[in-house]
Amino acid sequence: MRWNLPNSRVPEAWFNVVPHLPAPLEPPLHPGTREPVGPDDLAPLFPMALIAQEVSADPWIDVPGAVLDVLKLWRPTPLVRASRLEEALGTPARIYYKDESVSPAGSHKPNTAVPQAFFNKLEGVERLTTETGAGQWGSALCFATALFGQECKVYMVRASYNQKPYRRVMMETWGGSVVPSPVDDPEHPGSLGTAISDAVRDAATREDTHYSLGSVLNHVLLHQTVIGLEAKEQLAMAGEERPDIVIGCCGGGSNLGGIALPFVPDPEVELLAVEPASCPTLTEGRYEYDFGDTAGMTPLLSMYTLGHDFIPPSIHAGGLRYHGDAPIICNLVKHGRMRATAYPQGKVFEAAVQFARSQGTIPAPETSHAIRAVIDEALAAKEDGRPKVILFNYSGHGLLDLSAYDDHLHGRLIDA
Ligand SMILES: *Cc1c(COP(=O)(O)O)cnc(C)c1O
Secondary structure: OEEOOOHHHOOOEEEOOHHHOOOOOOOOEOOOOOOEOOHHHHOOOOOHHHHHHHHOOOOEEEOOHHHHHHHOOOOOOOEEEOHHHHHHHOOOOEEEEEEHHHOOOOEOOHHHHHHHHHHHHHOOOOEEEEEEOOOHHHHHHHHHHHHOOOEEEEEEEHHHHHHOHHHHHHHHHOOOEEEEEOOOOOOOOOOHHHHHHHHHHHHHOOOOEEEOOOOOOHHHHHHHOHHHHHHHHHHHHOOOOOOOEEEEEOOOOHHHHHHHHHHOOOOOOEEEEEEEOOOOHHHHOEEEEEEOOOOOOOOEEEEEEOOOOOOOOOOOOOOOOOOOOOHHHHHHHHOOOOEEEEEOHHHHHHHHHHHHHHHOOOEOHHHHHHHHHHHHHHHHHHHHOOOOEEEEEEOEEOOOOHHHHHHHHOOOOOOO
């Protein structure tokens, strides 16, 4: 029921989906001039190696040895067949998941935190800034910078900073320093958009500092493709020719891209993005150029967006709250290569509990969006009597999100 690959099978090159997209990507625009941004515009924030990856059309990009050495602390991750969930559902579908919760930070995010810290180190950058919501990305980057001996300053959405201390403690354990955002307005609950503004401002105004983003950008999705590449090999070990459908939850699009992008060239494989009904970027957003942050300091990206000042309703507990999405994911959805769906949080937590009571592990609320869609696909396969092969990304564990489970179990979670 589990397929493990040896350490030596961590992919040695990342898969670049750009040559396989249904339409060319539209370039990011400079926030002032609205002209396409060049490498020089990005150089104050990112190392040249990552800027090159951001615009690369090469089909494969080598993973440096020093990055492989760190990834091997937990990769390859297991491919697991959720046979007890299949049994509980009485479905003929075969459900497989890639278990990204086994990383040190407990999610897929270190897959990009490690190369981002490394390429900065290579250019002599000893200090990074970033934003974090509940702390998943901040903890991944603090883990990575600790291993390369760099400083990390994390701007954390104030509401989470006040309510969710444990991820802050993880970040501090790895040597990071964490402050609530927005820094200049102690009454404001903050959002990912305000935290990005704070982190970008810090990096742009200091010579010794670069900025690091945990999702959305092309190079982030590129780094995450180790997930799908390993999954392909493991599915073959399990005797499957291909998945009929690949499912991932979508906040900024990185874990979804990581598992789905290597399957884009195969037209037989259906791709599905799952998002919260209270932050419905792909299903209800407008497709247009918008800023990545609230203050309008980042380049404009061509994407589905709810508007850069969007803040999800305060009752929303399940993460995935970014106003935009990765331009690569938006391109696939816009041109019909990927489908998107949205669920209210009550149905998401019901799926999470059903998973925990059959498979045992407690998924992150974000991951549970994917699980909701997996269960619905498996039930549809039962109706059709079709042994569909479903692959999904188990993007992280929920052991630091138990207050949201508590609210669900005791009737305090409401749907907007
Ligand atoms: C951050 C996070 C997500 C959402 O981010 P994406 O970039 O859309 O992947 C999903 N699941 C977990 C566990 C996360 O930590």
